[in-house]
Amino acid sequence: MITIDQVVKRRRSRTILDHVGFEARPGRVTAFLGPNGAGKSSTLRILLGIDHPDSGSALFNGRPYRTLSDPLRTVGSMLEGSGAHRSRTARNHLAWIARSNGIPQRRVDEVLDEVGLAGDAKARVAKYSLGMGQRLGIAAALLGEPEMLVLDEPVNGLDPEGIRWIRGLLRGRAEAGGTVLLSSHLMSEVADAADDLVVIAGGRIVTTGTVTEVTAGYADLEEAFFALTGVTR
Numbered sequence: 079m080i081t082i083d084q085v086v087k088r089r090r091s092r093t094i095l096d097h098v099g100f101e102a103r104p105g106r107v108t109a110f111l112g113p114n115g116a117g118k119s120s121t122l123r124i125l126l127g128i129d130h131p132d133s134g135s136a137l138f139n140g141r142p143y144r145t146l147s148d149p150l151r152t153v154g155s156m157l158e159g160s161g162a163h164r165s166r167t168a169r170n171h172l173a174w175i176a177r178s179n180g181i182p183q184r185r186v187d188e189v190l191d192e193v194g195l196a197g198d199a200k201a202r203v204a205k206y207s208l209g210m211g212q213r214l215g216i217a218a219a220l221l222g223e224p225e226m227l228v229l230d231e232p233v234n235g236l237d238p239e240g241i242r243w244i245r246g247l248l249r250g251r252a253e254a255g256g257t258v259l260l261s262s263h264l265m266s267e268v269a270d271a272a273d274d275l276v277v278i279a280g281g282r283i284v285t286t287g288t289v290t291e292v293t294a295g296y297a298d299l300e301e302a303f304f305a306l307t308g309v310t311r
């Protein structure tokens with residue numbers, strides 16, 4: 079269970095997160111949606127303990143990320159692509175993360191297989207496409223077999239087959255009882271894969287609910303997104 083409560087973040091004189099609060103529950107895929115600059119990454123950085131809020135809290139099963147005793151086995155995360163150094167291979171990158179977190183090396187091959195990178199595992203990350211980098215980031219998130227996943231814009235750079243693949247992966251994790259939170263600025267590409275939606279605009283949560291609840295009264299998902307976020311087409 080992920081619980082974000084009344085998070086406020088200021089940058090210089092601007093309030094970029096204004097009492098942001100929502101939950102992502104076990105067994106469900108929660109999509110955190112909003113246009114560019116809405117505050118998605120800032121919220122997820124606070125959740126993952128990279129930034130501090132000015133007030134409020136962001137917790138995994140009631141605990142801040144920084145206090146988790148075995149973070150990679152509890153929460154798998156991806157922020158801004160793979161995070162791998164360009165000169166490394168995917169296998170080296172994952173093996174290093176596994177080693178430094180006490181995760182068995184057999185998991186490296188398992189996750190490479192799971193994300194479809196087994197055939198490219200020995201290529202340097204510099205040669206990877208954007209979509210392959212996303213798959214590597216997701217592989218790292220899965221290494222510790224965590225019960226919760228937090229992914230920032232995971233569909234970015236994926237082709238239609240990749241988007242279908244990630245939808246299936248996220249659904250599978252939720253069906254196995256996991257908690258899945260992913261952000262996107264593309265409503266249509268993730269809403270189909272989601273159970274619950276959280277929509278943010280201008281640093282404020284503008285709506286939360288199931289897909290049916292959020293889209294009630296609108297022609298379709300796109301219409302709801304544009305109306306709720308004030309983005310003009």
Ligand SMILES: Nc1ncnc2c1ncn2[C@@H]1O[C@H](COP(=O)(O)OP(=O)(O)OP(=O)(O)O)[C@@H](O)[C@H]1O
Nearest residue numbers: 089090094112113114115116117118119120121263
């Ligand atoms: N380090 C920073 N210093 C100043 N302003 C920042 C900083 N980081 C983010 N912001 C501002 O905070 C707001 C929210 O940014 P954030 O990156 O969280 O949005 P986002 O919804 O993730 O959008 P995107 O998908 O474009 O990253 C934006 O107006 C951004 O300019």
